[in-house]
Amino acid sequence: MVRFNYRWWKSVLIACVLIPVMAQAELTVIYDSGNTRPIAPFLEVFESADEVSQQSPAPTTPQLGAADPKAWLPIQSPGLTPGPVQARAHDRPFARPFFLIGSDAQSRKWLKDNRDRLKEIGAVGMLVQANTIEDLRAIAELADGLSILPAAGSDIAQALGITHYPVLISAHGIEQ
Secondary structure, three states: OOOOOHHHHHHHHHHHHHHHHHHOOOOOOOOOOOOOOOOHHHHHHHHHHHHHHHHOOOOOOOOOHHHOHHHHOOEOOOOOEEOOOOOEOOOOOOOOOEEEEEOOHHHHHHHHHHHHHHHHHOOEEEEEEEOOHHHHHHHHHHHOOOOEEEOOOHHHHHHHOOOEEOEEEOOOOEEO
16 A cells, blocks of 8 residues: 655645745845946847847847947046056955056056066956057957956045056055
């Protein structure tokens, strides 16, 4: 005779009732800074790829949406300009060193002169000023393996009291 396992059937019944109810639960927003951006521009890459594959087998120019570097330009950081930076300590312990640079001649020279040290300490860069695709290409070539992301640096610069770049921010301080 087969024994009826009441606990097992009860678990199955509860799961069958609760899983659909949980799947219909509404999204709860825990925090919204007001700077929330829609995800739609990032999904355009996939949507345009689907449309293109349905319309024609060989597109002449891919539509990259938010993945297109031209969509990032110009990169601007109001309040930041190329110039000298006084070395000083700070009281914010950053886990990883990072640097701010622009595409100007001073930043390019600084990156070239400090590239080996930046690689050695594992620093990550933020390109806070660039106007053209050529600027992006030049910085990428000079980076030679360093991670440099295009980003407005005004907020971090304001928080650290920085007005000029190129600058290195590490756990020990701010320096040029």
